[in-house]
Every structure is written in C-alpha cells, then in structure tokens.
Amino acid sequence: MNNRRNFIKTAALGVIGSSLIPEIVAAAMPETSKAAGKIRIPDNATILFQGDSITDAHRDRKQTSENNAMGLGTGYALGAASTLLLDNPSKNLKIYNRGISGNKVYQLADRWEEDCLAIKPDILSILVGVNDYWHTLSGKYKGTIKTYRDDFKALLDRTKNRLPDVKLIIGEPYAVNGVKAVTDAWFPAFYEYQKAARELAESFGAVFIPYQKVYDTAQKMAPGSYWTPDGVHPSVAGARLMAEAWLKAVKG
C-alpha cells in the first residue's frame, strides 16, 4: 500500500521517465557505485551465474557451452552477459548460467561439484534464498533461517577452499509485498534471510547486490507488478533492471 502511494505521489510529481533509471540503481547501490567497491573483470575471466528460477529464466539446460544465448536463459543473466560481452570484446570472457528453478541452498550444494567447482569461475554470482523461505509456507519444506545461513556459509567455505581466488557476488533475495504470491505473512521472517545473505557477503568479502532496495526504489516509477508479475519472478523490465544493478557491481 505504501508502495502504491509512493508510486502515485511520484507520478504526480512528474518524475516518471527513463532518466531516473541510472539514478535509481545508483541510489539503491551507493557502495557499488564507487569504483573501489567493484569487481574488476580480468582478461580470460570465467563468470558463472548461480541460483534458482530467477537466474535460470528458462535457459536450455542442454546448451552448456560458454556465451550461449539459449544456455544463458531469458533473464538477468543473459542481460548482464550480453552487455559484458559487448563492452569487453577483447577480454575473451566465458560466461555460464547454471541456475535451476526451485533451488534452495542445499540443492545448489548437491550439484556444486559439477555446476560450479568444475567450471572454475573467476567470478561467481549467487542469488538464492527466496525458495528457502517460500517453500516453508506450504509446510512441505522444513528448513529454517538457521538452515539457510548454515548451508549458505558451508557452500561459500567449500567454494573458497577449492577456488581461493574466486571473486564473489551475492545477490539479495527479494520479494515484492502486495504482489500475488507475496503477502504480509512473509514479513518479518523473510527479512532474516536477506540479513543472512548480506552478512555472509560481508564476511566473505563479496560484492552484495541489494535487489530488494532496487525493486523498492523501482516502485517509485511503476507498480511492483510491472517489475515482477508474481512478486518473485521478474518481468522483462525487472530482469533488465536486475542486469543493470548487477553490471554496477563490476567494472569492465
């Protein structure tokens, strides 16, 4: 409700328009707007996107080669990859997407050897957590916030142990309240998952992408359902918004 009021208020002020997008992303991400907070992409870097359906985005799982459009899906990973590859034509980047719809942290761990460690990423981007909470609401999944935090920490320890030089990007799990699947019942419990992701990013020296703040800020320009039709999965606009936020975390 607050979001809708803010949206209407902002609309009335006449500040809706394309020129706001860079400012909105920058406002949501002050730390990564400074060059010092960014990850530098070296020549010949391997970049891996990992996560759940938001990362998966209907990718063709048979297309496992690098820089493959169908293998990168139709979401923020393809969006970020396409701009990285356009902007860095001399760097020989290799970009992969291994997100799988429905995944929680323990399911990433189950396939980590093949779907992360064997790929030996120089830059590893992980977005996971919304299912770790969401799936508890049906009663079918019994994991708790402690499960999420402990499993995620163990996954990051294992990754750093095997790939000590990997640069980490951790995305904040997000949910847009008031849109379809997401209701007041999610909060404040879901905030704990976001806090855990942020704290793990800090303790592992990862760049943190505050997607919740990005979505919250975007709602000054259009209602939440414009950016995510069900409160969780991004629209085409939402996916490009996430790609722009992700791209701010790196410098070419």
Next chain:
Amino acid sequence: MNNRRNFIKTAALGVIGSSLIPEIVAAAMPETSKAAGKIRIPDNATILFQGDSITDAHRDRKQTSENNAMGLGTGYALGAASTLLLDNPSKNLKIYNRGISGNKVYQLADRWEEDCLAIKPDILSILVGVNDYWHTLSGKYKGTIKTYRDDFKALLDRTKNRLPDVKLIIGEPYAVNGVKAVTDAWFPAFYEYQKAARELAESFGAVFIPYQKVYDTAQKMAPGSYWTPDGVHPSVAGARLMAEAWLKAVKG
C-alpha cells in the same frame, strides 16, 4: 582479410575497450543519432519485431502474449524490448516478436494477416533479406533481387494500406564476409539486397538501421566471428550490439 587487418591494427593502437561502443554505434548511425531522425514511442504503443532467424532467436512460439521473455527469444528483440520496458515504465508498452527462422519476404507475406496486421502495431520493425539471397546459393530457391524488392514493396504497401499510421523501422540485411557461411561469392550480389532495403526504407519514410555498418565498425574492436559465429547469426555480443543500434532509432 581486410577486416582482420583492421582489427589487428586497431588492437595495436590500444583502442579496444568498452568506451568505444557508444561512439561506434553513433558513428555507424549518424542520421538516427539526431533526435529528429528518431521514432517517438507514444503511450500504450504496440511494438512488433518481424523477420527471420535473427529476430526469432529461438523464441518460444507458444508464448504469444506481450512482453513475454520466452516469447521474445534470446536475441536483439529481447535486448531492445528489455531496455525499452525498463526505460518507459509508465507507457504501458506491448512488445511482440513474430520472427520465424528461415523466412524470406514471401513467407512473411504468407503469415502477415495473423502475425502483423491482426496485432495492429504502432511501431513495426522488419529485418528480412539475408535468406532471400543466401537460399539462392544452394539453387533450391529461385528468387532474384527483383523478387525481394517487389515482394518487400508489396508487403509495405499492404501494411501501410491497412495500418496507415504505423511507424516503420527497417533493418539492413547484413553478412560478415570471411566468417564461415559468408564468402566473397556473396558480393557484390548481396549489396543489391542491402540497397533495396535502404531505398524501400527511404520511400516508405521508415527509420533505417544500417546493421552492415554496425557490424563493419564493430570489427575494429573484435574479429567478425566474435559478433557472429557464422557470419549471419549474431553471438550474444552481436545481439546486444544490434539491440543498442535498434534503440538508437527510437526515443522513449
């Protein structure tokens, strides 16, 4: 060969890097870099991408609704749509892709009623022509440059007759010589198809996107195969390059 020499020369000069991209697109498209040469996107606009495999880009043809990521494919149409939707959140845009792999002009005409006129686009973007030439090389297709020009003109006449207010964007068919499928045997015959597309764009008041020049200029930054692995179909980087060129043709 010339392309490779230029690339190596440019690389030696140390000018490879991300900062060149906007200048390269602008240099390739001076006319559309001026606001006067651009198409304004009105509120509630319906935008349709039409063409062959380059537009199709493995879209899911069952996903026919507007602004659908899978329905937009993984190519330049999704790339352009995602930025349009991000930059114009208040405009209620409806964007469709109806490109079909392998199509020549007469095959667009065969499905034009359903796949264009019924959609009633306010802005119609067409990229077609490479197959009209390419498929003649195997001897299986007997169309000539006259077939292409006449069929394309008839298609545009029919479109303007039914949708008098439609704004047209016509993309230049392109081919990158020296990359896999594309050899010296294509030229100068293929230049005639490019000339026909440009002349039709002029006579119908369409914005013309000079994709050949965009690809030629991009080869100052990386070899042709980086932008299109077979000389015709874009890589992920090539598709984003085309999206950036397309976006220069419109203003939000």
